[in-house]
Amino acid sequence: MRLEFLATLLLYILGGTLIAVLSRRFFKKDLRDYYVASSRFGAILTALTYATTTYSAFMMIGLVGLAYSTGAGSLGFELAYLSATLIILSTIGYKIWSLSREYRWVSPSQMLTDMYNSRLLGAVVSVIYLYAMIPYLTAQIIGLKVLFNYGGFGDVESIVLSALLTYLWIAIAGVWSVAATDLLQGALMIAGGLSYIGWLIAFSSSKGLSLDRVSGSLSSIGFLGITPFWTLNVFLAYTIPWVFFSITNPQVVMKLYLPKDSVSYRKSIQFFFVYGLTYTLIAVASGLVARGLACYGILPGNLSRDSVTPYILGLTDPWLGSLISVSIIAAAISTANSIVMAVSSSLLTTIGERRVDVARLVDGLLVAVAALIARFRPGFIVDLSVLTSVILLPLAPVTILGVYNIERGRSLGRIAAPATIIIGAMIATYYAIVLGAAKAFTQTVYGQPIPAIVLEVSLTVLAIVLALEKLLASSHKSPIRY
Structure with missing residues (x-):
């Protein structure tokens, strides 16, 4: 066992636990405070x-690893995500935050229930x-294991x-x-x-290699431009799920309920x-420099994507490698x-449960199940984890429509919304089975x-079923109740 890693890890655990314990003084011990802090967070x-x-x-x-394997196109993919997220957070996200204060939402499923008045x-x-x-949680534990x-x-x-x-x-x-430990983890990630x-x-x-020489080698093999990997279809396949990440993935949707006021919400987007942007540039630059070193035979040129960082960590000073490893652990834990x-x-x-002790029990069971699955690491679970955002993609049009639906009195979509989500998720799962993640x-x-x-x-299912709902509703004197 690396003593340097153990020492760094223990400092991280002790520091995080101390911060977590100190945060208890703000906790009101009810379910809404347990999950969304009763919307009392500041911008930072x-x-x-x-x-x-x-x-x-x-x-x-x-x-x-993606930058090392495919070049600067990976930066375009990640910046497309960041740009789309900023736009969504500034528009539809702000509406969700505003509505969350009125409806006192605790979870994204509760939000969608209220948007369509449909249990x-x-x-x-x-x-x-x-x-x-x-599967996505399991993948985090598998990554931590490495x-x-x-x-x-x-x-x-x-x-x-x-x-x-x-x-x-x-x-x-x-x-x-x-969130309190995320202050430590966020600092560790950047460091x-x-x-x-x-x-x-x-x-x-x-x-003996300057950055100019490394950049020149990357340019000579086309890695500073668009490599053959980044065809339009591949770029869209990677980008589309991430463009809507902020309103489809529940772990980030919940974060929209946290700010205490509109000023905190808007400043949080800026921060x-x-x-x-900083973290993205660091990651992509690291991958590109690693590929530049591979051009000179200093690093292997045939590393798989997920093995680039572990390989490089093995070359660093043990203390430095331990710091970097623990910073990645912090990202996965968060x-x-x-x-x-x-x-x-x-x-x-x-199910209508409101007790905090039950919430803690369910949280423990979820972690235990994910850890058990991670122990055996079934291939299909890994495939599903990669495709999580594709499986959740049908939630994007349902959520966007729901924001405006709730403002119109939640009159439509109680059949269309669940049908859209089920059919979309089934299609994504089918291709995960038939083709595999890659x-x-x-x-x-x-x-x-x-x-x-x-x-x-x-979108097609949502449009067709909504049209049928409107047709059925117009054929009755009173609205149909589901």
Whole structure:
């Protein structure tokens, strides 16, 4: 076991736990406060918990590897997400925040139930969350296991420790302890990222390579432009699910309920932009520098995407490698915390449960199930985790329509909304089974990327069933009640 890693990890755990315990003084011990802090967060706390939830271990492992393997197109993909998120948060997101104060929402499923006045829809959404998000949670634990392996922990110990860390900071004070620890985790993520790119630049220099030479090598192989990997269909396949991430993924939708006022909400978007842009540039630059070093044979040129960062960590000073590893652990823990709370809040509000002790129990069960699945690592679970945002994509048109539907008195969509979500999720799952995760993003069907097909079918189903509902409603003297 690496003593440096153990020491860094213990400092992280002790620091985070102390912060989590101190946050209990703000916790009112009711369910709404447990999940959404009774909408009492300021701008910085909101922005950092949103950012650390959004930017998981994918950034310093997945995005670094994507840039190393496919070039600067990965930056375009990630900036498209960031730009779309800022637009949505400034428009539809603001409406959701405003409505959440009026309706006192605790979960996204409760939000959609109120938008369409349909308990059926709330139940359907809760099941879809459980189905789509448990694999995503499992993937976070699997990613944590890889990092704990770097520190010398065995597979079983890594999974158990990952599960305990994920649950601990939830159980102490709900979203208060999660968001408070996100202050530490957000700082660690930036510090680790800056250390990563800083080491790569220094390592290049030690090998006699300036950044100009590294950039020149990247330019010579076309990695500073659009590589063959980034065809239009592949770019759309990657981008479409992420464009709507902020209103489809429950762990970030819940964050829209947190700000205490409109000023805090708007400032949190600004802070999130600065954080997101910084972290994105660090991750992509790290991947590109790694590929530039590979051009000179200093690093292998055939590393798989997810093995680039683990390989580089093995070359760094143990203390530096430990800092970077723990910073990535922080990113995964933050995302895992929020996934657990999003799923459990949706389940509890659907069944009408209001007790905090039951919420803690459900949170623990969700973490235990994800850890058990991670132990056996079934391939299909990994595929589903990659396609989580595609499975949740049908929620985008349903949510956007729902915001305006609730303002019109929730008169339509009580059949159309659940039908749209079910059919869209089934299509995404079908292609996950038939093609697997990787091909689902690179292979086209009828000349279109699969996420585009999922979105198009969802919109079509929503439009057709809404039209039928209107027709049926107009044929009766009084509105039809479902």
